[in-house]
Structures are given as structure tokens and as C-alpha cells.
Amino acid sequence: MLKFNDPISTDVLIVGGGIGGLCAAIASARAGASTLVAEKADTRRSGSGATGNDHFTCYYPKAHGENVDVILKELLNSLLGPWHDAKLSRRFLLESIHMVDRWHEWGINMKPFGDDYEFMGHAFPGRPRIFLKYDGHNQKQVLTRQAKKEGVKILNHHPVIDLVKADGEIAGALTLDVTGDVPSFTLIRAKKVILSTGTANRLYPAAGSPGWPFNTAFCPSCAGAAQAQAWRIGAKMVNMELPNRHAGPKFFARAGKSTWIGVYKYPDGKLLGPFVDKATRYVGDITCDVWNSAYTDVLLNGSGPAYIDCTKTGPEDLAFMKEGMISEGLTALVDYMERTGLDVSRHAVEFMQYEPHLIGRGLEIDIDGQTSVPGLYAAGDMVGNFRADIAGAAVYGWIAGGHAGTAASSCGFKDVEHSPWVEERAALYSSLFERDHGAAWKEANLALQQIMDSYAAAGPHRLRSATLLTAGLKYMADLRKNALSEIAVPDAHSLMRAIETLDLMDNGEIIMHAALERKETRGMHMRSDYTFTNPLLADKFLNVWQEDGRVCKQWRQRWN
Numbered sequence: 001m002l003k004f005n006d007p008i009s010t011d012v013l014i015v016g017g018g019i020g021g022l023c024a025a026i027a028s029a030r031a032g033a034s035t036l037v038a039e040k041a042d043t044r045r046s047g048s049g050a051t052g053n054d055h056f057t058c059y060y061p062k063a064h065g066e067n068v069d070v071i072l073k074e075l076l077n078s079l080l081g082p083w084h085d086a087k088l089s090r091r092f093l094l095e096s097i098h099m100v101d102r103w104h105e106w107g108i109n110m111k112p113f114g115d116d117y118e119f120m121g122h123a124f125p126g127r128p129r130i131f132l133k134y135d136g137h138n139q140k141q142v143l144t145r146q147a148k149k150e151g152v153k154i155l156n157h158h159p160v161i162d163l164v165k166a167d168g169e170i171a172g173a174l175t176l177d178v179t180g181d182v183p184s185f186t187l188i189r190a191k192k193v194i195l196s197t198g199t200a201n202r203l204y205p206a207a208g209s210p211g212w213p214f215n216t217a218f219c220p221s222c223a224g225a226a227q228a229q230a231w232r233i234g235a236k237m238v239n240m241e242l243p244n245r246h247a248g249p250k251f252f253a254r255a256g257k258s259t260w261i262g263v264y265k266y267p268d269g270k271l272l273g274p275f276v277d278k279a280t281r282y283v284g285d286i287t288c289d290v291w292n293s294a295y296t297d298v299l300l301n302g303s304g305p306a307y308i309d310c311t312k313t314g315p316e317d318l319a320f321m322k323e324g325m326i327s328e329g330l331t332a333l334v335d336y337m338e339r340t341g342l343d344v345s346r347h348a349v350e351f352m353q354y355e356p357h358l359i360g361r362g363l364e365i366d367i368d369g370q371t372s373v374p375g376l377y378a379a380g381d382m383v384g385n386f387r388a389d390i391a392g393a394a395v396y397g398w399i400a401g402g403h404a405g406t407a408a409s410s411c412g413f414k415d416v417e418h419s420p421w422v423e424e425r426a427a428l429y430s431s432l433f434e435r436d437h438g439a440a441w442k443e444a445n446l447a448l449q450q451i452m453d454s455y456a457a458a459g460p461h462r463l464r465s466a467t468l469l470t471a472g473l474k475y476m477a478d479l480r481k482n483a484l485s486e487i488a489v490p491d492a493h494s495l496m497r498a499i500e501t502l503d504l505m506d507n508g509e510i511i512m513h514a515a516l517e518r519k520e521t522r523g524m525h526m527r528s529d530y531t532f533t534n535p536l537l538a539d540k541f542l543n544v545w546q547e548d549g550r551v552c553k554q555w556r557q558r559w560n
């Protein structure tokens with residue numbers, strides 16, 4: 001068995017020091033709770049917001065008027081919709097401007113254009129714009145600095161690998177210390193735990209570069225830890241079967257499409273979408289958000305490729321776009337353009353649809369950010385019934401952190417040190433390190449991607465069915481068995497990757513169980529055996545969870 005370090009106690013444990021995690025930590029500390037962030041990498045540069053972002057969804061009554069529901073409608077119609085419990089989205093919107101004020105005060109420039117907030121991008125012509133444009137290039141450093149200032153403790157290079165429950169409530173977590181070559185375990189006792197581990201990537205072959213699983217548009221180290229670990233202790237998941245795919249420049253795997261100021265075109269110059277014929281910094285071409293599958297469709301029907309054309313964008317807007325790319329963390333792309341002479345005022349750039357991943361699919365939370373396991377909260381990209389990306393992570397992190405921090409004062413610690421569950425999981429992970437030789441974790445990760453792609457494919461043009469999904473579940477179980485008996489890891493880093501791969505297997509299974517239950521075609525969940533969209537399911541969400549080793553599924557009404 002790998003060594004156990006001395007256990008740590010904290011009122012509130014935050015799992016993942018990304019945008020949601022750091023905002024949750026600050027709110028928890030302000031509520032008077034001792035607060036610890038356990039982060040897999042280093043909070044100064046980790047997660048999908050590592051190098052910056054530039055659009056923050058926000059309701060600003062001064063610009064938008066007094067009726068929040070007008071802005072809620074835009075949110076649900078945007079690329080962030082439509083799988084929301086609207087009552088959560090409404091609370092998010094009402095609190096969003098206060099988070100913007102806080103970020104600005106802490107040192108993230110939310111007003112890069114003057115004295116007031118400006119809204120640009122991801123917008124339809126003639127409709128309210130709900131994305132506040134900001135300069136987020138330093139956001140992770142600022143949030144880390146602020147968290148430390150508020151008394152938050154940060155434990156970098158300590159991925160959480162399992163959650164611990166006692167008497168039906170959350171009691172703490174097991175982390176892997178990967179600070180050296182030889183891994184060890186650190187057990188954390190906590191009264192409340194907030195999960196904030198971001199998107200789940202590396203589930204499907206990387207669309208731009210199959211075989212290079214880390215070339216993903218979102219942070220490749222975010223591998224569905226929250227969904228997998230919460231699933232193992234019985235938390236409810238929601239919307240896991242509804243695939244999401246992002247789009248962006250071909251083969252680059254770079255999110256941030258709304259920072260581009262151009263229009264989408266067929267090779268003959270015809271516009272792809274009906275929204276605008278000239279893009280500006282305020283209203284770009286939203287076709288890419290609305291008809292996300294366009295880039296795949298035009299390849300498969302032969303009418304493509306589809307390009308973004310910035311040649312009609314004025315020089316001032318092009319300079320503005322370049323600055324935006326820096327705020328957004330797309331410096332690698334800017335460098336590439338400069339190095340190779342790729343000049344968007346003269347050259348069109350082909351776009352593509354990236355592989356499916358989980359964002360806004362996962363844990364079900366209530367209005368305060370609490371999951372179905374008492375004392376366990378979730379915020380950010382791995383929440384399944386609300387989504388607003390950077391802003392959603394920040395605001396719901398704040399809500400969950402405040403609630404958990406306050407609630408922690410009225411409860412005590414539970415025993416985690418004598419937990420048979422901890423012993424079982426620690427023995428399993430240790431066995432991968434103790435094995436002298438065997439298969440590399442990456443083989444298992446690539447096999448998992450092949451299974452997902454073959455048997456739980458996402459649209460467009462790819463179908464699921466009961467027979468495919470059932471076969472997929474069988475192969476996934478076989479893969480898990482082989483992985484557990486064959487993977488050998490030489491060091492702490494590889495053990496972390498192997499554990500991520502096991503977590504991804506849980507995510508894959510949850511997706512397949514849920515997809516089997518959704519007997520209809522909706523969005524990119526396309527079934528050959530149920531080719532229609534069932535109107536009776538329009539206002540319903542599907543919960544899946546585990547109870548005594550059994551998979552449970554239940555439809556519920558959406559919360560308005």
C-alpha cells in the first residue's frame with residue numbers, strides 16, 4: 001500500500017482550484033469557515049480559464065432594464081442553453097453583476113473600454129447582448145492572490161481521487177500527493193465539500209488529432225472527476241446523455257469562437273447563416289453558436305469546407321480581435337499567426353466541430369449549489385442542470401461557497417480515517433503502482449475513446465441505439481476489468497493519469513445508461529430506434545444515480 005501522509009482537517013474542502021473553485025473558496029472563507037482548495041495542478045494556471053477568457057454572461061439592469069426574464073430568455077437561447085433549471089439560472093443572473101464588480105475590484109479588468117461595462121459577442125442582431133466583454137488574461141493569478149488574502153489554504157498537486165461519506169453525509173476526500181515521483185495519499189476530513197473540477201474531456205477521440213488525446217479545446221486534465229467520484233457515492237446526475245460539441249479553427253483545438261470577428265462562408269463565398277453579412281465587435285456571426293454542426297454537415301454533404309472570413313472586418317476591429325484573443329488566452333494562436341504569416345485580413349480560416357465532451361452535464365444541484373448528497377456541493381462546468389461557463393462557475397461557486405461556509409459552523413467532523421471505502425480505494429490505486437510491468441494508462445484511455453465513439457457516438461450524422469449502447473456497456477466493463485488487472489504506472493504523474501482514465505470510464509457508463517433511457521432523438525443524442533423528438537419529454541430531465549450497486553433512473557419535471 002502507498003504511504004498515507006498525516007490527515008488534514010478543514011471546515012470546507014474545495015475540489016479543484018479553477019474559476020468556480022477559487023470563487024467558492026473566497027466566499028467560504030468570508031463566511032468564517034476554514035477553507036482548503038485541493039488542486040490537481042497549480043491554481044495560478046489550471047483549468048479551462050488557465051490563460052484567460054473574455055466573455056462573461058451577465059445581467060446588468062442599467063443596460064438591460066428591470067426585467068430579468070428578458071435576459072433569461074437570451075441565456076436559454078444562447079450556446080449555453082437549453083438544459084437549465086430556470087430557477088437556478090434566474091438566481092445566477094440576479095447575482096452576476098455583483099460578481100463582476102468583485103472581480104473588477106480584485107484586479108481583473110472587467111471594464112477594458114472605459115468607465116462602464118460593455119456587452120459584445122455571442123449576440124443576435126437587434127436583441128439584447130448578455131456577454132460582458134472583459135480582459136481575463138490574468139484571472140487565475142488574481143483569484144489565487146485574492147483567495148490567499150482571504151485566508152484560503154491551497155494544496156496544489158493534490159488531485160482528489162475519491163469522496164468519503166459517513167452516515168449518509170459527506171465527510172471528506174482522499175487525495176493523491178503527486179508533488180514527488182513516488183505518490184502518496186493524503187486524507188482530508190471536511191464538514192462540507194464543494195466539487196469544481198471543470199469539463200470532462202478525453203472521453204472521445206480528439207476530433208482534430210486522433211491519437212493525441214491532450215489536444216482538446218478545453219483543459220485536457222479536466223477528466224470528469226466530480227461526476228465519477230460523486231457517482232461512486234450515490235449522487236444524482238442529470239442530462240449526462242445530451243452531448244455537447246464545441247467548434248473552432250480546424251485542427252487547433254481552441255475554444256473562444258466568439259472572439260473572432262468575421263462571417264462564416266462556403267468556399268464560393270455564400271454566407272453559411274442568415275444573421276449578418278458583416279461582423280462587428282458588437283455583433284459577430286452567431287451562426288456558429290446556432291448551427292453548431294455546420295462544419296461537420298458541410299464536409300459530409302460535400303458543400304464545404306466552411307471558413308470564417310474576416311477580410312471585410314475593418315482594421316480597427318481586427319486589431320481589437322487580436323487584443324481579445326490575448327484576453328481570451330489564445331496566445332498560442334496569435335503566435336502561430338505571427339510566425340507563419342497567417343493574416344486574417346487576407347486569409348480565410350477553416351473551422352471544424354470538435355469531439356463531444358461534458359460541459360453543463362453532470363451533477364444535479366439545488367438553488368444553493370447543494371447536490372443530492374448532504375453537505376456535498378458542486379459549481380461550474382460539471383453541473384448538469386445549469387450552465388453559464390466562466391460566469392456560471394464564478395457566480396455559482398460564490399453561492400455554494402457562501403452556503404457551505406455558513407452551514408459548516410453548525411456541524412462537526414466525521415470519522416474518515418477508519419473508512420473501509422478509503423481502504424478499498426487506496427488498495428486499488430496502490431496496486432497499479434506496485435505492479436512491476438504492464439500496460440500504459442494511455443492504451444486504456446484510447447480504448448475508452450474508441451468504445452465511446454463506436455457505441456455512444458454523438459451527432460450529427462452518428463446514431464445511438466439500444467443494441468449499440470448495450471454492447472458499449474459490455475465492452476466498457478471488459479475494458480475496466482482489463483485496465484485494473486493490467487495497468488502499471490512508474491510514477492505519481494502516471495498514476496494520476498490512470499485514475500483519470502478510470503474516472504472517464506465511470507463517465508462513459510453514466511452516459512450510456514442515461515442514453516439508453518432517453519428513448520427519443522434530441523439535439524445530438526440521435527437514436528436510430530427512436531428517430532423522433534418526444535414532446536412529452538420537453539420539460540423533463542433525466543436523473544441517474546447508483547444505489548446499493550444498482551443503477552437508478554428517474555424522469556423529473558424541470559424547475560421553473
Ligand SMILES: Cc1cc2nc3c(=O)[nH]c(=O)nc-3n(C[C@H](O)[C@H](O)[C@H](O)COP(=O)(O)OP(=O)(O)OC[C@H]3O[C@@H](n4cnc5c(N)ncnc54)[C@H](O)[C@@H]3O)c2cc1C
Nearest residue numbers: 016018019020040046047048054055160198380381389390
Ligand atoms: C480557450 C477558452 C476560451 C474560453 N472562453 C470563454 C469565455 O470567453 N466565456 C465563457 O463563459 N467561458 C469561456 N470558456 C470556458 C470557461 O473557461 C470555463 O467554463 C470555466 O473555466 C469553468 O470554470 P470551472 O471552475 O468549472 O472549471 P475550470 O476553470 O476548468 O477548473 C477546473 C479545475 O479543477 C481542477 N481539477 C480537475 N480534476 C481535479 C481533481 N480530481 N482534483 C483536484 N482538482 C481537479 C483542474 O486542474 C482545474 O483547475 C473558455 C474556455 C477555453 C478553453
